Structures are given as structure tokens and as C-alpha cells.
Amino acid sequence: MEASARCPSTHPTSRPNMPHHRVRFSSTNIVHPLPPPIRSRSSSLTSDSSAEQEPSETLSSTNMPFPFLSPYEHRRWHVNNEKSSPSSSWSPPTAALLTTTMPPPRPLSGGVNDLISLPDSGVPYLLYDLTLPPSTISTTLPKIPSSRLREPAIYPPRLSITLVHPHLPWSFTILARPGSTYAYVSIADVFAFLYAALRINATANEFVGLPTDDLMRGVAMAYRRRYERLWRKESLASAAAAQQEQAEGLKRVDFLLGATRFLGIAPIPGRADVWQLQTT
DSSP, X not given: OEEETTOTTTOOOOOTTOOOOEEEOOSSOOOOOOOOOOOOTTOOEEOOTTSOSSOEEEEOSSOOOOTTOOOGGGOOEEEEOSOOOOOOOOOOOOSOOOOOSSOOOOOSSSEEOGGGSOOTXXXXXXXXXXXXXXXXXXXXXXOEEGGGGGSBSEESOOSEEEEEOTTOSOEEEEEOOTTXXXXXXXXXXXXXXXXXXXXXXXXXXXXXXXXXXXXXXXXXXXXXXXXXXXHTTOSHHHHHHHHHHHHHOOXXXXXGTTOOBEEEEEEETTEEEEEEEEEO
């Protein structure tokens, strides 16, 4: 269904003199399942006594496999429809892409796992566009064992963590995977959850509920750019993908206003159980 901010079929709350933003809304949530494991012929096997007893690939600065993730449909997650409050400030990366010679150490005194904590350089260790499946994650590190992604996202390990973002009117609570041999929220859980939660379709009421017209324009533009970038690849497959993305309509990821590149998560002063999702 294609509609504007005044879409009569969904009866959104309108504002006087509200600009006409052309976006499309869909009542069907389509979340593409995570792909099967990607095995690299050149990957060497490493062992990690603290990890589960299964083969662990050494990952280079190419696409990372997620061999330990089940499809999205079998995962548990909750979305809290509540406004996220302003959180601690952070600076986006401004330096050129850097290469680190060794993986970051595991934190010893508690807090965010260093692998998903934004380094002082401003360049994250894991590169990920939240509009794409987690299988597209790459790294700035020369090599990293895939077992690192099974480490706790937060220390001490937790059964659940809640994430907020200044641009998103929702908070997200991630639960440890049921049936897993490790009873905590892992780094992999964070990425799989974020992809699934942000692929949920936004409603017309959520769109017109944005506090300013500038934000509405920004969200509409993010939606348009998300599917238009597929057209620019100039292939039949990309054209079909672009048509599908457009038809699926506005999604929650569009509320990030195009700031979809993952930087990390960070603690919020005064909110011990809530963490900020950092993007650029």
C-alpha cells in the first residue's frame, strides 16, 4: 500500500500544515532469514579453551560467517514501544580506516565487550550496515576467531540487555538464546537481534507521530535511499531486490535517518541496565 503522511486507510494522527511525504506502508513484516554458514577455503582453524567445543574459523577482513546462529524465526526477542531518552554523547569516526595488529582484549573489570565498544580511534573493530544481514559483517582486524562472537556482549554476562538510540522511539530488549549452551547475551545475539528488530515495518501512526516535519522528511528520504541504492547496481537481480524493498515499505531502520553503520554500544550514565546503540 502506498500512502502519504495523510494516508486515510490507516487513519494516522495528522498535524496542521503537515508536508506531503510519499512513503509506502506494509502490514506484512518480511525479515530475511540469516544465511547458512559461509566456509572459507583459506580459513584456518583455531582453538579457544573458553569457547564451545566446535570448529572455529579464523576470520580476516572479509565477510564473517555466523555458523552458530539459528534462523531468525527461531529466536526470541522483545520490542518495547516506549520512547528512548537522551543518552551520553559520542563522536562519529573521523579518522581514515585503521588496521589493528591484534584483536582487542576481553574486558577484565566489566562493561561492554571491547569488540563492540568504539575504540579511541573512532573506527569500530566490526564493520556492519544495519540494513543488511549479519553475514555481511567484516572486520578491520587482520584476523579474529569466530568464537569471539560467542563471547558475552556485556561483562559480567547478562541474561538480557536493553538498547536505545536517540533517533528511535522504541527500546529493544535482547534475551539470551533459548537452548544455547551459554546462558547470556552474546555479541552474535546483538547483531542478529538488531537486524531482525529493525526490519519490522513502521506504521503510519509511528511515522506521523515524529515530533517535527524535518524528521518526517529525513525518515522518508532514508526509506527512498534504502531501495534506490539497489537500483544503482544495474543488474536484474538488484532491480528485483529494489522493487521488493520499495514494496515492503517503511521500516524501523529508516528512523535512523541513514545513520545505519554500527559503531558500538556504550553505557548510559545513571541507567545501569540500559545501553546506547551508537551508529553513524
